[in-house]
Amino acid sequence: RRWPDAASLHLALGQLALRRGDRHAALAALERARALNPDSLDCYAALLHLVPLAPDGPEAARILARALDHRRDDAARARALFLLGQLQVEAGRDRTGFVYYAAGNRLTADAIEERKREYHVPERLLRMDRKTFAASARSLPPCPALVVTGLPRSGKSLVEGLLAEHPAVTAGGEFAGLRRAVADTRPGDLSARLGAAAAGGHSPFAKAYREHPLAAGLFDEGGAAGSDAGHRWLVDSSPANLPRLGYFGLLHPEVPVVLCRRRAADLGLALYFKKFRSGHGYSYDLAAAGRAIARAERLIAHWQAVLPNPVLVVDYEALVTEPDSMRAKLFAHLGLAPPPAPAAMAGDEPGKQRAEAPADWxxxxxxxxxxxxxxxxxxxxxxxxxxxxxxxxxxxxxxxRH
Structure with a gap:
């Protein structure tokens, strides 16, 4: 009410409503933001969650003008190219859309350091085996984290959404707690640091999760996670956690882990069509993306074989075709009874649930x-x-792979 004509505030309200799942509030706020600032790429990106935009309409013309404006930085121009690609593909103009995506990816890749254009899996991770974990001392208080990880676009958000149906599970988003915990330590010093932490009875991982905005109530006054009788979980779905799972398992073998994967072609296309805010430099080149997927699959298989933690591997294809079965497996993985299914929409048949009709999203x-x-x-x-x-x-x- 104080700033009715602030486009950025209406945009923020719309984005927040999207995260809450309130489609109608999101659409109203985003339409107001577009009216106030018809050149906002962020607004168009958010609106595309809800409504299509004509590939030859005035919005597309504005986006194209941004893409062709060489006074703007490459990141802004690339963002516009990615949006144009989506408009064309959604209209069935696949070849034209892919041309826009290829241009946006090239423009983005050119600004990335060469060493960051590949997905690297250090050999030291693949040398960790069951003996590595059997030899480590573990006398630490439990950690409330529930690690759901894999490459972006592999189904992590869907898993997190299903888990968060349970009152004992909080959706924490891509917090990257494992990376935060060891970010200030050189890889060669990690073993010594974690050994000292275990000997001292404290954990840098638990410390990192105590700093999560939603961690209130997950730790007792002494900083330890709640007892098993009333255990609550905080989901961390960051892809950055995948290569750090071995270090986490050394101190917290009790924490359940969910590893997400997806068929290579579908995953690779989803990565190539995504303009990330930061990181994932491998996604802007098709060959690098293919190598990244194979390397991540190898790492997932490795962690599944050697981690002491309870590990569940979830395939995107099973998740979207057999959601009830996967839902049951996920809660069994946590030792929780599945909660009642979300309430059905008015007029729906029993068993057809969720807050919004599928066509709304x-x-x-x-x-x-x-x-x-x-x-x-x-x-x-x-x-x-x-x-x-x-x-x-x-x-x-x-x-x-071969």
Whole structure:
């Protein structure tokens, strides 16, 4: 009320409503933001969760003008190109859309340091085996983290949403607690630091999660996680946790881990169509993305084989085609009884649940579903529309695997 014409505030309200799953409030706020600032790329990106934009309409013309404006930095121009790609692909103009995506990816990749254009899995991680964990001392208080990890676009948000249906589970988003905990330690010094932490009865990982904005009530007054009788979990779905799981397992073998994976072509396309705010430099080149997927799959298989933690591997394809079965497996993994299914919408048949009708939340490979959305199989095989364009990704993926 104090700033009715502040476009940035209406945009923030719309984005917040999207995260809450309130479609109607989101649309109202975003439409107001667009009216106040019709050049906002962030506003168009948010609106595309809810409504289509015509590929030849005035909005597309404004976005194109941003992409062609060489006075703007490369990141802003690339963002516009990614949006134009989505508009074209959603209109069925796949070849034109891919051209826009390729241009946006090239522009983004050119600004990334060469060493950051690949997904690296250090050999020291693959040398960790069951003996590594059997030899480590563990006498630490429990940690409330529930680690859900994998590459971006692999189904982590869907898993987090299903888990958060239970009152004992809090959706914590991509907090990257494992990375935060060891960010100030050189890789060569990690073993010594973690050994000293175990000997002293404290954990840098638990300390990191105490700093989460939603951690209130998850720790007792002494800083330890609550007792098992009343255990509560805080989900951390950051991809950055995947390569650090071994270090986490040395101190907290009791914490459940969920590893997410997805078929290479669909995952690779989703990565290539995504303009990340930061990181994931491998995603802007098709061959590098293919290698990244193969390397992440190898690391997932390795952690599944050697971690002392309870590990559940979730395939995106099973998640979206058999959501009830996967929901039961996820809660069994935590030792929790599944909560009642979310209330059905008025007029729906019993068993057809969720807060919004599926049509209310628009799906696209580069976007996470809206809060409260049901797993939806409509994106399975989406990469088949771009089989020729994805040849470099598939070839690099197969070469890396073998």
């Amino acid at each position: 628009r799906l696209f490979p580069s976007k996470s579903p809206g809060a409260g959305s049901a797993p939806d199989p409509s994106l399975l095989g989406f990469a088949g529309r771009f089989a020729d364009e994805l040849n470099p990704l598939v070839a690099a993926y197969e070469a890396e």
